[in-house]
Amino acid sequence: MLDWNDLKYLVAVARHGSTLxxxxxxxxxQSTVQRRLTALERHIGRALVQRHTSGxxxxxxGTEMLEAAQQVECAVQAFEQALSVSRRNAAGAIRLTCPEPLVNRLTRSGLLDRFSAQHPGLHVEFVMSDKYIDLRAGDxxxxxxxxxxxxxxxxxxxxxxxxxxxxxxxxxxxxxxKPSSVEELSGHPIVAFEESMAAHRASQWLRQVAPGATVVARNDSVLGLLLSVKAGVGIGPLPTALGDSEAELVRVLGPVAELSRDWRLLAMPEIRKTARVSAFFDFMxxxxxxxxPVITG
Known part of the structure; x- marks a missing residue:
């Protein structure tokens, strides 16, 4: 019988161009990929790949069979995600992703305690990151x-x-x-995000309003920004919920209209319909x- 697991090696080689x-x-x-591809070709009785100097x-x-193999891959991923959701439904777990600084604020607010009191069979598990976690992948x-x-x-x-x-x-x-206007930011040392966070609205705003400013510290998280500003090495943008709660900090400009956004609760449509996630949405x-006060200050 065909080992469906071998198809993922065909898809991966097609996607990445080499067994390595x-x-x-x-x-x-690499040897595992080569071995599984060889076993798949032997079972089918026809060559699926050819080795060239470029990969x-x-x-x-192989090209003819690739689309069908990709459909199997998608079906397996969908099955695994459905299985994971079913297990979480049974366990009453709600995996919540949010920026790391919010975890402590949410916990201290008493909100999660009240949620647990209203729904004793449910509990929240944090998935912390300042970068967006992929809800579509089931993370x-x-x-x-x-x-x-x-x-x-x-x-x-x-x-x-x-x-x-x-x-x-x-x-x-x-x-x-302290600066008395946005135009004076360039005259102060700046605390900013590193390049991996270049798409963040705070990074884009600083590049626009203070392109010539000296950046004295770069961070990959909001918490890193907060600690650098508290250390006094420079000034930098922060969420008001965090900045205003720190006795050691002074708000020198803002709120900055260009940085204002909505806080939203988000989920995949099929996950949103589950009883546990629906209960969490309704509660929040x-x-x-x-x-x-937790998210805005």
Missing amino acids: AAGRALEVD YRLTDF ADVALRSGDTDDGVLVGRKVGDSLWAVYASKNYVTRHG VAEMEALK
């Missing part, structure tokens, strides 16, 4: 997310406003003063007044 790159993508060694290419027959069930959240696939509900301002430490202001919408 395919192995990296599948987290196996591997599909034969005409989380629900996202509490601000920014450019409308991708045409996810469904959700606005639950608050995301406001950003520019902050400095009190010690920094004593030593260096009902608790928006209590949620506001």
